[in-house]
Structure formats: structure tokens, C-alpha cells
Amino acid sequence: MSKDKCKILDCTIRDGGLVNNWDFSVEFVQDLYKSLSEAGVEYMEIGYKNSPKLLKGEAGPWRFLDESFLRTVIPHKTETKLSALVDIGRVDENDILPRSESMLDLIRVACYIGDVDKGLELIQTFHDKGYETSLNIMALSHVSEPELREAFEDIAKSPVDIVYIVDSYGSMDSKDMEYLVDKFQTLLPNKQLGVHTHNNMQLAFSNTLTAVHKGVTFLDSSVYGMGRAAGNCPTELLVSQLKNPRYELRPVLEVIEKHLIPMRETCEWGYIIPYMISGALNEHPRVAMAVRDNDEDKDKYVEFYDKLTSPEIIVKHK
């Protein structure tokens, strides 16, 4: 495994926030930053940098990161850099300070293939403000080869530093991952690549390792796999298995023991059958999430499977 080259980006707060509506205490976020710093993790994604003006609904402060608030949370930065994610149409560029005045090092733009042009506009803005940037292309398992080729012509010419392969539906296996990494490497020879996996079929960690073996360097993960629906590649497994002396497992175990185990009692993520089914069928997890939210139906797996595989529903979803 390409020692020293990989960088782990822990997105527990950002992706895990999708599970608990970003209801993380300041103490937890501080403990997590300390733990990830001691573990040698290179980046911590501390939330979304979306604008509360452009996005309705109440949520914890990690959904609308504010620079002065961030300074109170992390008064002393370590070697672990901070990143934030933005969604197309939900970010106000005027909110973004120049990097020299910001707590953030890396801004990541999430978009679907049809919005790559809008994504690259944002990337240009953030790049000009001095940030490292990444473009995270979601739902790749639903993207055709011509769509990919067309989008990549513009991406290759842009200043973006890292381009992410995102397995949004947790539907990929190692062959899919190898295929996409080959494709990305061929079409974007001058970009670093990243990978963000989901654990619907218990393949998040192994798909991440497959990507590492192929030369992908930015690896998304979350502590104890906390993330939407089936969750992500667990940070503790990466830290434990990547052959790099900078990584330490023990600090990650501390934060799991102190925070993640109690948290898992009050909200759920992980290998849960409706998410396995949606992953196997290459579907967005939203229908499975709705089922898990309904106490009466949450364990009616056969009914859920029949619903997702009946011809009418397939038409409706397409």
C-alpha cells in the first residue's frame, strides 16, 4: 500500500450530521479534533459551509459553519487541517473569507454530473481565495461514460486540486471502483484523486483499499463509520491498516468509547438491511431512510424489497 502518500479526511461531523441534524456538542467536536490530530489524520471536515439564508430548516451550527464560532471551537490548530463541504446553490460566496483569514484549508464542492459547470465556477472562486479545493462528483453509479467524458474536459482545465469518486448509493464493488479509478486517472492525469464510499454492502473499507492500491490518495472516512444511512468507511480501520507510521489507532478508540457508542444508542447508521437492499439495487437511500424512520415498518424487509423491485416503483424512481 502506497505508504506516506495517502491522506485521510475524516468527515464524521459533516456526513454524521446528516444522521443527527448536526446536533454535536462543542465538547465532542473538540475531542474529535484532538483525537484525529493525535491519530495523525490529515484532514477533519468540520461541517458544511452552506448559507442559512439559502437553506431552510433548523440544524446544528456544523451545517452553517461560521468563522468566528470556529475560532472558539478550535483555538489552537494542529497539523490536522480543516475542511468544509458546500452544495451547489446553497453557498453564498460572500460568506467565504480569504484563506489567510479563515480557519479552513480545504473547501470541497459536492455536485451531480449535470452541475459540474456550476461546481467549477465555485472551485475557481475558492481557488482564487487561496483554498485547496476538491470537486466531489456524486451518484457516479448512475452516470454514463459520455457524460463523464464531457464533464472531465472542463475539470481537467480547472484549477481544482482533487477530484473525488463518490459511491453515493453504496452500490459499487471492487471491479466498479477499479474501473472508475482507471477512467479518472486517464481523463484527469494532472489531478489528485479521492474516494468517498458508503457501507451498504459492507464494502466501504475494502473499496477504499482498492482505490488506495490503484493510487488514489484522498480517503474519506468517519469514526465508527458514522454517516448517512449505511455510513462510511470507518476511520479506525484506515488508521489501523494503512502502513504509515504516523497513524495511531488508540486516540480513535478513545473517541469511539467516549462518544460514538453512546451516540449510536440515540441515532442509527451502519449495515442495516433496507440500506443493504437499496445499495444492492443501486438506488438512493432516501426510501430506505423513510422506512427506518417509521417504527411500524422499519423491519419489514420483505415488504420493502417487494416495493423497490415492483415494476411500477422502478418506473417511478427512474
Add this chain to the structure above:
Amino acid sequence: MSKDKCKILDCTIRDGGLVNNWDFSVEFVQDLYKSLSEAGVEYMEIGYKNSPKLLKGEAGPWRFLDESFLRTVIPHKTETKLSALVDIGRVDENDILPRSESMLDLIRVACYIGDVDKGLELIQTFHDKGYETSLNIMALSHVSEPELREAFEDIAKSPVDIVYIVDSYGSMDSKDMEYLVDKFQTLLPNKQLGVHTHNNMQLAFSNTLTAVHKGVTFLDSSVYGMGRAAGNCPTELLVSQLKNPRYELRPVLEVIEKHLIPMRETCEWGYIIPYMISGALNEHPRVAMAVRDNDEDKDKYVEFYDKLTSPEIIVKHK
């Protein structure tokens, strides 16, 4: 993926019995057999064929399979064959009927590398009685290359049909699996190969797929992963992902919904941090199992990690 060639061997009753002391109801075993038959699973391992005379302690009937009892449980066999596992020194050969009079089709012998000679004696006996046979070599991650070569000379000459690669400690990744499959294929060119994985590092399913891609044909699994400690490769994932039209996911979902979810409330298996730690350290899960049995210590992960990585303990374990 080599379609049509693979055979799934569901060992929920046998390996899952290590979790609940084989306390499965007859109704559950019958429902499981029906479900696996409808799902197209080729083998169901219905328990251990050990002798109660040679093994102390109380346990459910699936630990000491009795032919007349089995006939009452499965009055009508389907295409799904039945197998049983025996341990060296715990089986009385006089208990084993000729296959023509038995409910069992396949007898599997589990042994450590040092007992391969004893294992092959049993294999010869079962083979002579007409059974399909397999030799399951445990704890391969602790076996040296010369030990393997020596044992394999005898195995190659024996009548055994299938030889299993067993990742007893859940410590292998895809590179380890590829290495072992290559080794087994080179040294045992005339044998079918099987794989039995554990899920300590969430790699049971992906390691099984790696083995499939390399040409391994017998795949152990259990429904919802039920098995000792971190459990096994989940049957539902194999049935869902192997490209063979005979496999159906729905019947497996039925048995998970009806039986496995309630069972998981009363006994535990799966991705649990002490098992992750023992897998990452390539250790037998018994120390982690003892911790999980102790209500006060079960979630003291850091203490457990420190214990397993302190120099004194390492010396003691070796």
C-alpha cells in the same frame, strides 16, 4: 465473477451456534432450510457431528447431530445439501452412518496445521463411507510457508474433495487472500478450494469476493453474518451479488426479518470494536469475547487495546 461455478455453504447453525450455544429452535432450523432452499443456496451446515461422549458441557442438539433427530427436523430434503463439521478428537467414527443411510452429504473436518495428519485419517474414513469431504485448515494467518508445504504434500495425495482457506482471526485483507489462493492453487492443483472468512475488519464479504475472482468455488457464509465474535460473510450479500440466476435474495430477507433480528437482540455478533482490535492484531478472538462477556468492561476499548499491545501480554500470547 465465475457464474454457475460457486457454491454457497451457509453455516448459520454451526458457526452461529458458537454464539448462542446452539440454542436454535426446530422451527428456526426448518425455516432456515426452507429459506436457503428457495434462495438457491447449495449447502446448509446444520451443525457439528461431534460426540457428546467426547465433549463435556450442555448444548443444543445442533452440536451433536443425531441422524434420527435430523430426519424429524428435515422430513423432505430439497436440492440444498446438508453438511456437518467435526473437530479432531471430538468425533466418534462409529457415530457416522454410511452416506446412503445418512441425512448428510458433506462432512467437513476442521483442524490446525499441526493436526492435518489426524484430519486426513478422518477424511479417509468419511470418504470411504461415501461422503463428500472437506478439510478446513484454521488459523492460516499464523502458519509458516514450510509448515504449509509439508502439510500439503499429504493433502494432495488424500481423497479430500475441498480444501478450505480459513481466516480464523479475521485478520486478512485482499492481498493476503490472493496470496493464499495462489499458494493453495499451486500446491493443490487437483482440489476444489473453499473460503471461510470472519468480519472483524468488515472484510469478510470482500475477501470472499476476492477468492471468487481467483477461482475459489466453495463460499462459507451465514445469514445476517451470524457467527462467533465478528461473525461471517453474510449470506444475503453473496446471494444478492453473485451473478447466478439461481440465487434469490427475498427468501433470505424473510428469515432475517422473522428470526435473525429478534435473535440479535439476545446475543451479539458483528463489527464490534474489541473484535476489530483482535482482528487488526491477528489474535484469536477469545480475549475479546471474554471482555464482551463482562458488562463492566465490555466497552473499555482503550484498556483492552493497551492490554493486547503491552509487551508482557504479547509474550504471554505467543
